Amino acid sequence: MSLITRLASKAATAARQLALLDSARKDQVLRTMAMELRNNRAAILAANAQDLAQAESQGLSAAMQDRLLLTPERIEAMAAGIETIVSLADPVGARRELTSRPNGIRIGKMRIPLGVVCMIYEARPNVTADAAALCFKSGNGVILRGGKEALNSSLAIAKVLHGALIEFGLPEALISVVPDPDRALMLELLQQRQYLDLVIPRGGEGLINFVTDNSKIPVIQHFKGVCHLYVDAEASLQQALQLLLNGKTQRTGVCNALEGLLVHAAIAADFLPLAAAALAEKGVKVHACKQSAHYFEDADILADDGFGQEYLALEIAVRQVADLDGALAHIQQFGSHHTEVICTQDVAAAERFQLSVDASVVMVNASSRFSDGSELGLGAEIGIATSKLHAYGPMGLESLTTEKYLVNGEGQVRA
Amino acid sequence: MSLITRLASKAATAARQLALLDSARKDQVLRTMAMELRNNRAAILAANAQDLAQAESQGLSAAMQDRLLLTPERIEAMAAGIETIVSLADPVGARRELTSRPNGIRIGKMRIPLGVVCMIYEARPNVTADAAALCFKSGNGVILRGGKEALNSSLAIAKVLHGALIEFGLPEALISVVPDPDRALMLELLQQRQYLDLVIPRGGEGLINFVTDNSKIPVIQHFKGVCHLYVDAEASLQQALQLLLNGKTQRTGVCNALEGLLVHAAIAADFLPLAAAALAEKGVKVHACKQSAHYFEDADILADDGFGQEYLALEIAVRQVADLDGALAHIQQFGSHHTEVICTQDVAAAERFQLSVDASVVMVNASSRFSDGSELGLGAEIGIATSKLHAYGPMGLESLTTEKYLVNGEGQVRA
The missing domain is CATH 3.40.309.10 (Aldehyde Dehydrogenase; Chain A, domain 2)
Incomplete structure (x- = not known):
């Protein structure tokens, strides 16, 4: 089994465990993640310094370097962002009654996680923490494939988040950073339809088109804003x-x-x-x-x-x-x-x-x-869909879930 | 412009007009479609006889031939199916208030059609009428790509539906049957991401995998039921x-x-x-x-x-x-x-x-x-999704729509 298939299959198995975790416990884990980000500021900044040194030596633009840069304030903002997610209502498990049929069966729906979400993004290391926390709260495993420029920072952030998962006896596979930015591996990731449920690419039009053209997994696009x-x-x-x-x-x-x-x-x-x-x-x-x-x-x-x-x-x-x-x-x-x-x-x-x-x-x-998730009252957003299927516009926690039907009867059969 | 691109682009343009049509008018058109199916029974049966003769000469299985067969009763069932769709609530235009923000802007959502739906199916000609009516009621254009076995029947049914569209001054492009069952054309259809919003394949696992593997347009899968x-x-x-x-x-x-x-x-x-x-x-x-x-x-x-x-x-x-x-x-x-x-x-x-x-x-x-749309109270179904994105389970009219955000203010700006 290749690295990518292993990553994807382990994420799918782990996600099934997370899907049944109650909201209070998920919030405890998230609070611990926020705390651990603060506690491990030095390690994250050291990893970020490596990325920055590389960026400088490779002559990346000032704008790109600024996107890459982590500071104590930006790490605090990441931690505070996770605490905001703690404060949001958990969509998972919400039930609604739809109807009762003349034969007496009762039809309802229950909100459930999607499974495993794959985020593909570019240089911003804060996306690693934001996306991991949003996926965790909504009961989804996440595979994070960030740009190579921010790899050391992303791995350092993931390591901190893993600490919180381990503390609660949860599998690290719930939050995975693809450790190699090779495009061939990204292509392989996009074939894992058996294990992954959604791909969200964030970045330039080129990246989004590449992902859409090559993915066998459903993709939610966030194209340009004109x-x-x-x-x-x-x-x-x-x-x-x-x-x-x-x-x-x-x-x-x-x-x-x-x-x-x-x-x-x-x-x-x-x-x-x-x-x-x-x-x-x-x-x-x-x-x-x-x-x-x-x-x-x-x-x-x-x-x-x-x-x-x-x-x-x-x-x-x-x-x-x-x-x-x-x-x-x-x-x-x-x-x-x-x-x-x-x-x-x-x-x-x-x-x-x-x-x-x-x-x-x-x-x-x-x-x-x-026009963004927090201004529209979603609390936080994982993206803004400009494609219409599943979600259209700013996507909050609920966009990372779906609904199954619940049917309850007393032995009714079809005539 | 190729046949397929022309078909797709005309459908997209026509769908924008349909999106703004009110429910009462859509229902009038649907009632006329049902009536015209009854009035044109002889022409539909004649076209179906051609398909059946071909099926027999090509030695299609009895089960396949039965699926293909239209009878006066089956045409009546198609017409009655359209009348059932008339009786269903139109999801398009439904609004809901979400929240008001501290700055006074009010956030809501409004349900809208997806745009153009592409149905890919096999030998059942009744899918042509059912899918056309469900897409029409939900404000979507539809491109129907049925199996070659049922092509004459499908074209005859579409011709009857076009009669109703023309009577109301609506473009025929709202309901298109791909007139050539060539697989290369199906492949070309699956590339029309600019014009088509959703593909629903219905049929065997081979067909569904082929569509999923080759589509650049979002696909909702309906795999097997175990x-x-x-x-x-x-x-x-x-x-x-x-x-x-x-x-x-x-x-x-x-x-x-x-x-x-x-x-x-x-x-x-x-x-x-x-x-x-x-x-x-x-x-x-x-x-x-x-x-x-x-x-x-x-x-x-x-x-x-x-x-x-x-x-x-x-x-x-x-x-x-x-x-x-x-x-x-x-x-x-x-x-x-x-x-x-x-x-x-x-x-x-x-x-x-x-x-x-x-x-x-x-x-x-x-x-x-x-476990089907009408038994669960959806009235009719366009498919049963076993993939989770956008819809999961029996898909009714609402599954053929999405929501946009409506924001209303009095000149508020972001600080």
Whole structure:
């Protein structure tokens, strides 16, 4: 049996044990994990220093090195993150009654873990702790395949988490870090349909496409976020301006930042001068359609097929649209099924926007930056699905579970 | 653009229009479909006669020919099936409030169609009408790729359904039958991730594995059903006997029939003689473990690794187990995640069985034959998932939908 098959099969066996553990005991283990992360800060930082030294010698970008960096504060944030997960309700075991049939059998459902989740991600070592804790709380085994840049850090974090598992007599195989970043091993991992139930890739489009193209296991995709703010004819100018600035400039390198501004023709002459001044003040580069470009200094002119870029920077695409239908058509063509926002005081327009837009999160008069698990009240998230099957949008603990049917009778048979 | 890409892209465009159609209008279209099936009975039977003639000349088995056969009664059943779907609640558009956040934004969810569903199936032409109606009601486009044996019948049925679509000004592309059963075209279909949202293969294990191995689109699997009845020490003998006979003999060629009987050692001497007599009377061939074989005349002796067969016939595997844990271990090893039944009057044993067994339907004192959509109250089913993601167990209309987040605020931004 190969390393990968062994890892996967042991995870599946261990997960069956975890599926039956009660919530109180799972929370005890999680609290111990948080404590042990704090207690073993020095060891984790030492492993991280190895990764950082390698990154530097290999000339990784400053942004990449920053993602890789662990500090005492970031380790504290990891531990606190696990404590947040402790405070969340355990979805496993929740029952609901569906119906009683005329023959007297009673039909219900019970929530259960998926089994084993495989996370494939890049350089952020904190994902190791977050994903392990979310999978543990939801009763799932997890196999963590992070980027090679963060391997020493991830292994050090996993070792600490294993300490907590051992303390409670639980198998280490519940949380496994793939110890070799070889792509061939990742490919082998993606064939383990017998043992693994879900793959969640987090990273660039290339990684996600590679995983989707090669996986025999179900994959939940988190593609790019090309989020738009549509300022309707009946918008409050003040609100629209706030939503624009917050969405574009509060943080830029994230998938729920705004990448596009659509403005109803009837309000363009009022709103775009305000927008131009505010964006200029924040140093945002504007790419504009022909009709709106003259409101901005130094705007690039975008051709009709030039929209839909994910800038992840202080840049935005601006387009004037004839009406709500124009906005809907633009979003249909260029949106990424992530998050779309309308700013309007017109209830009918808001309603039609929310009904019509095919995105995982559709907002009225709120910042696209709220589109994440903790802001939406899920407590924590394992990802944001832009594919529709199983989950669509920010995924919390419940997304890591499924339901089985329970049927109870008194000997009924089928006629 | 190839035939398949054109089919898929047109289905995706048409599905966006259907997603916004209200329930009353969808029901009108479905009623018209049912009526048109009745009105066009002669044309459908003529097309079916072509398929049957070909089947005969190619020497297809009698069972296969029976599956293929349409009769006036079977066409009436198709029409009545569509009317049942009319009577079901439309899941699309259902909203639920989740929470309000401290900043005042309100979070809810709204149910929406998946988009386009691709059904891959074998010889039963009635699947064409059933699947088309379920997808239509749930707001999804559908691409139907049936077996070549039933192609003329499927095309004739689709033509009738198209008549109803046209009458209501809806695009025919909402319901497409792949007109060429070439496997290369099926492979091409499975690559259309841009346009298709879900593939449901229905048929033998070979077909399901082929689809899963080759699809870039999410697949919901419906593998075999190796369902067990476990007769606990505290079972009512009378109930156990009823459940055994109904599960094994009421219909044999179906996935929710019993294929295994597990009996607690403490009740074996009481129950197995009754079971032996009843099974013999029904002509059921028994494969038994060494400890239980002597209760039966002419039982084959099964080795410990010989269990887990899906007989789909008047045959059953019988094993004596030491206790509930023995039954759980057997099901863990040989079950198929479909349906498992315990017969017991011991509430604690029933509870532990339902908690521990990893199957999509776990029953207490009820026949495994209830494990289908209409018996469980879903009204109709598009399949029974034995994979866990998105759906697990009988899949009704709701399984063909997902939810998007709705966020409503008054200009809130993220701090």
